[in-house]
Amino acid sequence: MKKKERNLFIFLLALVCFGYLISAFYTKEEAGKIFIYVSGEEIGSYPLNEDRNIPIKGEAGFSNHLVIKGGKAYMESAGCPDQICVREKAIWKNKETIVCLPNKIVVEAVSEEEKELDGVT
Amino acid sequence: MGNKVACLGLFVTLALIFTYVETLIPFSFGVPGMKLGLTNIVLVLLLYWYGPKEALFVSILRIFLAGFLFGSFFGILYSLSGALLSLCIMTGARKIQDFGMIGVSILGGVFHNIGQLFVAMIVVSNYHIGFYLPALLLSGTVTGWFIGFLARQISMRISNKIEK
Numbered sequence: 497m498k499k500k501e502r503n504l505f506i507f508l509l510a511l512v513c514f515g516y517l518i519s520a521f522y523t524k525e526e527a528g529k530i531f532i533y534v535s536g537e538e539i540g541s542y543p544l545n546e547d548r549n550i551p552i553k554g555e556a557g558f559s560n561h562l563v564i565k566g567g568k569a570y571m572e573s574a575g576c577p578d579q580i581c582v583r584e585k586a587i588w589k590n591k592e593t594i595v596c597l598p599n600k601i602v603v604e605a606v607s608e609e610e611k612e613l614d615g616v617t
Numbered sequence: 618m619g620n621k622v623a624c625l626g627l628f629v630t631l632a633l634i635f636t637y638v639e640t641l642i643p644f645s646f647g648v649p650g651m652k653l654g655l656t657n658i659v660l661v662l663l664l665y666w667y668g669p670k671e672a673l674f675v676s677i678l679r680i681f682l683a684g685f686l687f688g689s690f691f692g693i694l695y696s697l698s699g700a701l702l703s704l705c706i707m708t709g710a711r712k713i714q715d716f717g718m719i720g721v722s723i724l725g726g727v728f729h730n731i732g733q734l735f736v737a738m739i740v741v742s743n744y745h746i747g748f749y750l751p752a753l754l755l756s757g758t759v760t761g762w763f764i765g766f767l768a769r770q771i772s773m774r775i776s777n778k779i780e781k
């Protein structure tokens with residue numbers, strides 16, 4: 497690698513570390529609840545302390561299956577072609593998300609504190 | 618002239634093969650938009666051997682063909698946004714002094730991911746998915762380095778045999 501390329505590489509890695517620090521700061525609290533959005537519209541919210549199966553009908557027509565188990569939420573199955581949402585890790589901390597882009601679904605975990613702030617505004 | 622068109626056709630085919638190979642490698646680690654970016658080998662080489670116009674032509678043709686062959690229409694939108702941003706940045710980066718294929722490819726990989734994430738944020742109307750950015754930056758940097766390294770090795774060996 498040339499010198500400028502090496503500098504770029506190091507700069508980007510530093511940026512990555514900085515990004516992870518920021519996201520660690522935002523996600524440090526445990527989440528109490530998840531919100532489900534389809535195309536940006538909230539279609540439901542569920543507490544993480546009750547086990548549950550939630551079918552979600554997304555924008556593209558096929559359905560995804562979200563499972564809440566042991567305080568964590570994960571996508572158990574999905575009709576999407578890429579299956580990335582199924583491979584995403586289970587969410588249980590503030591602001592963590594599971595996204596199914598083909599079906600325009602976002603599942604977001606939110607902490608108790610965050611919920612109260614939302615309630616005030 | 619005829620040879621150049623034939624060559625570009627071959628590059629489209631090669632890019633399509635890479636796209637297909639990539640669908641067989643599970644590289645996403647459960648992060649939307651994360652990919653190996655093998656097709657960028659072809660684009661970096663095209664940029665150096667021919668120019669931005671030819672690279673753009675092959676890139677767009679590749680995306681539409683791959684979209685119809687192995688994907689769905691939605692995939693075309695993400696791929697296009699990533700590919701166009703990445704190609705613009707790589708075209709600019711190529712002109713930087715003391716900057717080789719590796720640097721160009723790293724910037725291409727990083728901006729490909731940024732472009733896709735940006736469109737994804739608009740499509741799902743949720744900016745919190747921006748939390749995927751560090752992971753996407755990391756993968757763009759590392760795969761970009763790897764792809765640039767491969768492209769340079771290939772170029773050193775066969776650059777003189779290419780019909781320009």
Ligand SMILES: [Zn+2]
Nearest residue numbers: 574576581596
């Ligand atoms: Zn999915």
